[in-house]
Amino acid sequence: MSEKKRRRGDAGPSALGKKSRPASRAEELRKQLKPDADILASVLKMCAASKAASSSSKTLTLSDLNLSSACREVSDRDSSSVLLSIERAALDAAFSILSGSGFSFDVPSRSSSNQLYVPELDRIVLREKTSSRPFASLSTVRKATITARVLSLIHAVLRRNIHVTKRDLFYTDVKLFQDQTHSDAVLDDVSCMLGCTRSSLHVVASEKGVVVGRLVFYDDGDRIDCTKMGIGGKAIPPNIDRVGNIESDALFILLVEKDAAFMRLAEDRFYNRFPCIIVTAKGQPDVATRLFLKRMKTELKLPVLALVDSDPYGLKILSVYMCGSKNMSYDSSNLTTPDIKWLGVRPSDLEKYQIPEQCRLPMTDQDVKAGKDLLEEDFVKRNEGWVEELEAMVKTRQKAEIQALSSFGFQYLTEVYLPLKIQQQDWL
Amino acid sequence: MSEKKRRRGDAGPSALGKKSRPASRAEELRKQLKPDADILASVLKMCAASKAASSSSKTLTLSDLNLSSACREVSDRDSSSVLLSIERAALDAAFSILSGSGFSFDVPSRSSSNQLYVPELDRIVLREKTSSRPFASLSTVRKATITARVLSLIHAVLRRNIHVTKRDLFYTDVKLFQDQTHSDAVLDDVSCMLGCTRSSLHVVASEKGVVVGRLVFYDDGDRIDCTKMGIGGKAIPPNIDRVGNIESDALFILLVEKDAAFMRLAEDRFYNRFPCIIVTAKGQPDVATRLFLKRMKTELKLPVLALVDSDPYGLKILSVYMCGSKNMSYDSSNLTTPDIKWLGVRPSDLEKYQIPEQCRLPMTDQDVKAGKDLLEEDFVKRNEGWVEELEAMVKTRQKAEIQALSSFGFQYLTEVYLPLKIQQQDWL
Numbered sequence: 001m002s003e004k005k006r007r008r009g010d011a012g013p014s015a016l017g018k019k020s021r022p023a024s025r026a027e028e029l030r031k032q033l034k035p036d037a038d039i040l041a042s043v044l045k046m047c048a049a050s051k052a053a054s055s056s057s058k059t060l061t062l063s064d065l066n067l068s069s070a071c072r073e074v075s076d077r078d079s080s081s082v083l084l085s086i087e088r089a090a091l092d093a094a095f096s097i098l099s100g101s102g103f104s105f106d107v108p109s110r111s112s113s114n115q116l117y118v119p120e121l122d123r124i125v126l127r128e129k130t131s132s133r134p135f136a137s138l139s140t141v142r143k144a145t146i147t148a149r150v151l152s153l154i155h156a157v158l159r160r161n162i163h164v165t166k167r168d169l170f171y172t173d174v175k176l177f178q179d180q181t182h183s184d185a186v187l188d189d190v191s192c193m194l195g196c197t198r199s200s201l202h203v204v205a206s207e208k209g210v211v212v213g214r215l216v217f218y219d220d221g222d223r224i225d226c227t228k229m230g231i232g233g234k235a236i237p238p239n240i241d242r243v244g245n246i247e248s249d250a251l252f253i254l255l256v257e258k259d260a261a262f263m264r265l266a267e268d269r270f271y272n273r274f275p276c277i278i279v280t281a282k283g284q285p286d287v288a289t290r291l292f293l294k295r296m297k298t299e300l301k302l303p304v305l306a307l308v309d310s311d312p313y314g315l316k317i318l319s320v321y322m323c324g325s326k327n328m329s330y331d332s333s334n335l336t337t338p339d340i341k342w343l344g345v346r347p348s349d350l351e352k353y354q355i356p357e358q359c360r361l362p363m364t365d366q367d368v369k370a371g372k373d374l375l376e377e378d379f380v381k382r383n384e385g386w387v388e389e390l391e392a393m394v395k396t397r398q399k400a401e402i403q404a405l406s407s408f409g410f411q412y413l414t415e416v417y418l419p420l421k422i423q424q425q426d427w428l
Numbered sequence: 429m430s431e432k433k434r435r436r437g438d439a440g441p442s443a444l445g446k447k448s449r450p451a452s453r454a455e456e457l458r459k460q461l462k463p464d465a466d467i468l469a470s471v472l473k474m475c476a477a478s479k480a481a482s483s484s485s486k487t488l489t490l491s492d493l494n495l496s497s498a499c500r501e502v503s504d505r506d507s508s509s510v511l512l513s514i515e516r517a518a519l520d521a522a523f524s525i526l527s528g529s530g531f532s533f534d535v536p537s538r539s540s541s542n543q544l545y546v547p548e549l550d551r552i553v554l555r556e557k558t559s560s561r562p563f564a565s566l567s568t569v570r571k572a573t574i575t576a577r578v579l580s581l582i583h584a585v586l587r588r589n590i591h592v593t594k595r596d597l598f599y600t601d602v603k604l605f606q607d608q609t610h611s612d613a614v615l616d617d618v619s620c621m622l623g624c625t626r627s628s629l630h631v632v633a634s635e636k637g638v639v640v641g642r643l644v645f646y647d648d649g650d651r652i653d654c655t656k657m658g659i660g661g662k663a664i665p666p667n668i669d670r671v672g673n674i675e676s677d678a679l680f681i682l683l684v685e686k687d688a689a690f691m692r693l694a695e696d697r698f699y700n701r702f703p704c705i706i707v708t709a710k711g712q713p714d715v716a717t718r719l720f721l722k723r724m725k726t727e728l729k730l731p732v733l734a735l736v737d738s739d740p741y742g743l744k745i746l747s748v749y750m751c752g753s754k755n756m757s758y759d760s761s762n763l764t765t766p767d768i769k770w771l772g773v774r775p776s777d778l779e780k781y782q783i784p785e786q787c788r789l790p791m792t793d794q795d796v797k798a799g800k801d802l803l804e805e806d807f808v809k810r811n812e813g814w815v816e817e818l819e820a821m822v823k824t825r826q827k828a829e830i831q832a833l834s835s836f837g838f839q840y841l842t843e844v845y846l847p848l849k850i851q852q853q854d855w856l
Contacts, residue, residue, distance in 0.1 A: 124591040157838065163659075163695055164838050165688040171834040174786040191833035205708070206687035208636075209665045219658020220695070230647020231591075232665030235638045237658050238691055260593040263666055267591055267648070282634070358602040410585065410592050 025354040026408040030416045032423075036273060039050050039423040040251075043274060046425065047251040050303035060120050061333075069416075071116060072108055072126045074331050076241070077196040079158045085194045093148070104134035105147050108192040110330060116377050123323045123332040126192065133231070137220045149176055154190065158304055163202045163239045192330045199240050199291065199334075209236035209289030210262065213271035214250035215296070223347060226277070229402040231266045242290040246299045249275055253296060254418075256280040257308040257317055257342065261402045261413065268414040274422065287319050290335045293321060297337045302421045305343040305427055307418075311352065311363070311399035312370035315380070315390065323379045341427035342386060344417070346392040347404055353417065359404040363397045385428035448853040454836035458844045460851075466699060467851040468585045468679075471702060472677040474853065475679040478731035488548050489761075499544060500536055500554045502759050504669070505624040507586045513537045513622045514583045515642070532562035533575050536620040538758065545806050551760040552749045556619065574614045577604055582618065588729065588794050591630045591667045612712040627668050627719065627762075637664035637717030638690065641699035642678035643724070645671055654705070664707075668719040674727045677703055681724060682846075684708040685736040685745055689830045689841065705730070713748050718763045721749060725765045733771040733855055735846075739791070739827035740777065740798035743808070743818065746770060750805045769855035770814060772845070773830055775821040781845065787832040791825040813856035834852065 033039075062068045093103035108114075109129045117124050135144040153172055157164055166187065172182040177183040191198050198204075212233035215226040220242040224234055237243055254276050256262045262280040265271075271278060277296065281289035297304055306321075308314030322340050324332040350360060363371070371394040380386050393399065405413045421427070461467075490496045505513075521531035536542075539558045545552050563572040581600055585592055594615065598608040605611040619626050626632075640661035643654040648670040652662055665671055682704050684690045690708040693699075699706060705724065709717035725732055734749075736742030750768050752760040778788060791799070799822040808814050821827065833841045849855070 160838070162838060163691070164834070165691070165831075167829075167831050168692075168834040168838055171787055171829075171831050172838070174784070174835065202690070206691065207660060208710075219660050222656040222658045224656075224658065228650040228652075229662070230650045230652065230665050231667060231670060232635060232647050232663040233661040234657070235663045237660030239659060239695075242659060245804050260595055263591070263593065263632070263634065264596075267667075282636075343467055356602070359599055401595075402600075403593075403595050406592070406596040407602065410588070410590060410596055410600070 007278065021049075023408065025350075026416070027354065028410065029420055033419055035238075035418065035424055036419075039419055042423055042425055043251045046303050050252075051301045052313060055302040062118075062125065065118065065120055067118065067125075070128055071118070072128055072192065072195075072330060074191055074195050074197050074200075075335050076334060077194075077200045079161065079200075079202070082194060082196055082200055083155060083158050085196075086151050086158075089151060089193070102134060102136040103144075104132050104136075105144060105193065106130050107133050107147070108190060108330070110192065112192050117323075119378065119382065121333075122338050122382070123336045125332055126330045143186065145181060146176060147189065149173060150183060150186045150190050154203070157202045161202075165203045165206065166203060169203060185338040188330070196300065197331050198287075199333050202239070202241070205287040207238040207288040208283075208286045209279060209292065210234060211236055211277065211279045211292070212262075212266045213242045213254075213277040214275045215246070215277045217246045217247045219243060227271065233262070233265065233266055233278075236292045237286050238288050240295060241290065243292070244296065246295075246296060248277060248300050248302070250277045250300070250302060251275050253277045253279060253293070253294065253300075253302050253304045254343075255304055255306045256305075256402075257283065257314055258402055259283075261307060264411070264413055268411060270414050270418070274419070283317075285317060287335065290321060290337070294334060294337045304337060304340045305422075306340050307343055307402060308345070309399070309401045310345040310347055310393065311401075312367055312374055312393070314345075315342075315374055315386075316370070319377065319379055342389075343421055343427045345400055345405070346428070347389050347396065347398070350396075350398060350400055353408075355400050355404050355406070356407050357409045360398045360400050363399050364394075367399060368394055368397060383428065389428065438640055446564075451836065452839065454844070457781065457848055461844065461847055462851055464679055464847075467847055468702065470851055470853055474731050478680075479729045482701070482729040486775075490546075490549075490553065493546065493548055495546065495553075498556055499546070500556055500620065500623075500758060501761050502619055502623050502625050502628075503510065504762060505622075505628045507628075507630070510622060510624055510628055511583060511586050513624075514579050514586075517579060517621070530564040531572075532560050532564075533572060533621065534558050535561050535575070535617045536758070537568075538616060538620065542583065545751075547806060547810065549761075550766050550807060550810070551764045553760055554758045569580075574604060574610060577601055578611060578614045578618050582631070585630045591632045593634065594631060597631060616758070625705060625759050626715075626761050629771045630667070630669075632666040633715040635664050635666040635716040636714045637707065637720065638662060639664055639705065639707045639720070640690075640694045641682075641705040642703045643674070643676045643705045645674045649670060655699065656726060659691065661690070661694055661706075664716050664720045666716050668716065668723060671720070671723065672695070674724060676705060676724075676728050676730070678705045678728070678730060679703050681705045681707060681721070681728075681730050681732045681773075683721065683732055683734045683749065684830075685711065685742055686830055687711075689735060692765065692839070692841055696839060698842050698846070702847070711745075713745060715763065718765070722762060722765045732765060732768045733850075734768050735830060737827070737829045738773040738821065739829075740795055740802055740818075740821070742773075743770075743802055743814075744798070747802075747805065747807055749825070770817075771849055771855045773828060773833070774856070775817045775824065776827060778828055781836075783828050783832050784835050787835045788826045790829050791821075791827050795827060796822055796825060811856065817856065 062071050096103045109131055114127045114129045115124050116127055133140045133144050166184050170177050170183045210233035212226050212229050217224055219237045226234055259282045265278050306318055308317055321337055324336045374380050375390055405417050439807050490499050514656045537559055542555045542557045543552050544555055561568045561572045594612050598611045638661035640657050642656050645652055647665045654662055687710045693706050734746055749765055752764045802808050803818055834846050
């Protein structure tokens with residue numbers, strides 16, 4: 001074996017012991033790589049285009065579309081203004097009671113019939129419908145009470161200037177809330193009522209995401225330099241409102257679905273060869289990572305390239321980053337990052353890079369159904385390239401993970417696949 | 429509500445709207461708190477005792493117990509020595525083939541009948557039994573081939589000085605491995621054969637853990653100061669062999685089961701009031717976090733206090749940190765951290781802190797069974813206090829989460845519960 005190895009040199013584990021076809025294709029592609037300076041030129045072009053696009057065409061808002069009275073969105077607001085709104089709501093209730101009319105909350109409806117996909121914005125927003133929640137009604141007394149309690153708890157949290165989780169909130173009055181779904185739902189109601197994001201209420205979700213690369217920011221006053229975060233990277237903070245002073249000399253943001261690919265990129269310090277910021281939520285994106293990506297994209301105006309598995313779930317993950325999830329549609333402008341480019345692994349890459357047959361996985365019936373469902377989604381239909389790729393995936397019934405690229409060598413991802421993708425501007 | 433709030437002041441959300449009993453108990457306990465200097469004195473005492481214990485009684489090893497010939501353990505080894513061992517194995521095979529005897533690997537058995545709990549070490553180790561894996565036998569030819577292939581892949585990884593995941597390894601030869609469980613199992617075999625840890629083979633698991641507090645270390649050459657990691661904390665690196673120069677002025681390590689409690693501690697910068705290092709694996713401990721905790725404990729000789737949910741799974745999590753899991757028993761000395769103190773939340777705390785009835789959860793039959801099973805485990809039986817607590821849990825059939833403490837105010841955990849626990853040296 002020692003002999004074998006020497007013959008093989010450092011070409012990686014793939015050079016021998018494989019059918020020659022895919023391996024030779026892998027080498028062929030490696031030879032197509034231009035010098036890094038040339039590849040960087042493509043990146044610079046993309047970066048400039050992205051910055052120009054975001055400065056010339058300002059981001060559309062509901063009011064640009066004359067929808068601000070018909071639709072409802074929340075925005076980030078500072079604590080003192082949220083405190084004032086809560087106190088205003090309490091005063092309104094008190095006046096109403098004193099005038100003999102009892103009290104009632106006016107709560108925006110979050111049901112799907114009140115949701116609207118706005119193609120110009122490429123995301124889901126809430127329509128204007130609200131419903132009344134009177135205290136003096138048998139059907140709403142409980143919800144009205146919970147609403148008052150949640151308002152008062154949020155007031156306490158904001159006054160102390162701390163952050164809590166939904167679970168903490170639930171535990172402060174289990175007797176009233178009974179089930180966490182009840183306090184969670186009212187928390188979303190309160191967010192819509194006050195017109196502010198959940199972050200502005202200082203209620204945070206646990207974070208899963210990590211970031212590494214050409215990025216400097218402040219986390220609760222501490223300066224974080226993400227080029228000096230080793231291989232482990234920096235955990236993305238749960239409370240986005242304490243993140244500030246985002247700076248970067250990166251040319252793009254590389255959004256990675258999986259942990260393992262993130263580790264490869266971090267260990268190879270990919271960001272030193274191609275100046276970029278590398279982010280992952282380790283699977284399904286959590287709120288903290290989505291907020292963080294949005295903040296970076298908005299402030300740095302960098303293009304976002306996505307590296308996900310070639311299966312319907314990879315694309316679904318992209319859709320969550322781009323268009324949001326339905327149950328938080330009222331907060332879509334803060335949570336969603338439009339215009340993410342699908343870099344790979346795309347169904348067409350399976351042929352282009354000749355991923356060996358045995359590294360492709362057959363799609364189950366459920367996978368195929370998920371793929372077909374995606375073809376019906378507006379955010380897919382808008383992008384012809386995506387439709388073609390997805391149709392090909394459903395037709396061939398084949399999927400592949402990012403890690404299937406390891407079949408050409410452990411570092412094929414960072415040494416050949418990504419550089420070539422960027423050189424060829426091969427994204428959709 | 430605005431009025432209500434003013435009366436309540438900043439006492440947190442608990443002061444009103446609760447039955448007075450638990451809330452007044454909460455206040456009573458708050459009054460028992462001594463000044464921080466006094467509490468720190470208890471911590472110093474504990475820290476000194478822990479350092480004395482670890483310097484006077486050196487950690488027992490298999491050879492101290494005359495078990496080194498009967499039992500097998502792996503240890504961390506540097507890349508060049510592992511490379512030599514692999515080349516030696518290859519040469520042995522070549523000589524054997526040239527002498528006309530074909531070749532065979534001698535593989536330690538990892539079956540449960542070959543495992544042994546050593547009470548003096550308080551962990552599971554492997555006995556010495558090995559089995560032969562000849563190439564020239566129909567029943568073992570496949571496994572022998574896979575073993576040779578894995579050895580050669582690991583050789584390539586070590587020569588390039590990179591790290592890969594088990595999944596990467598699998599994808600380099602899907603045709604041979606067929607299923608990832610096959611390459612994973614042989615990887616464990618190879619680890620035992622070569623007598624080195626999986627980290628020494630540069631095969632890493634994805635990390636989930638985060639750390640914050642009075643700790644400075646190097647991650648792949650980057651200096652990480654964990655007092656300057658904001659609220660998000662530093663992601664624990666997947667490759668422990670690139671972690672070095674661990675330094676700390678902490679007095680203890682606080683091991684936290686859950687993310688939400690970690691966030692509370694990080695936001696309140698608990699480590700500034702009581703010098704400590706705060707670690708969480710966000711639930712079930714992963715290998716990277718276990719290795720990291722072990723390294724910290726060994727190098728800094730600090731006591732470890734654990735904060736877990738009061739349910740059988742909280743204790744199970746402790747058992748994984750302390751005694752390891754059965755399927756990696758050959759690596760138990762590197763993965764396990766003995767002598768973790770169970771700080772809370774303990775079943776007796778439910779009464780002591782008068783956690784309100786509605787914040788306690790009924791145990792399911794499955795929970796009770798898990799509790800009873802734990803009572804049969806050696807690592808529980810060795811600690812009388814643990815047995816009593818666990819018996820009480822099973823008897824009352826009540827469990828509680830760490831976050832149940834939020835019912836006394838969002839910061840009760842950091843302001844009262846933990847300081848009082850430490851002041852009273854209330855751990856088992």
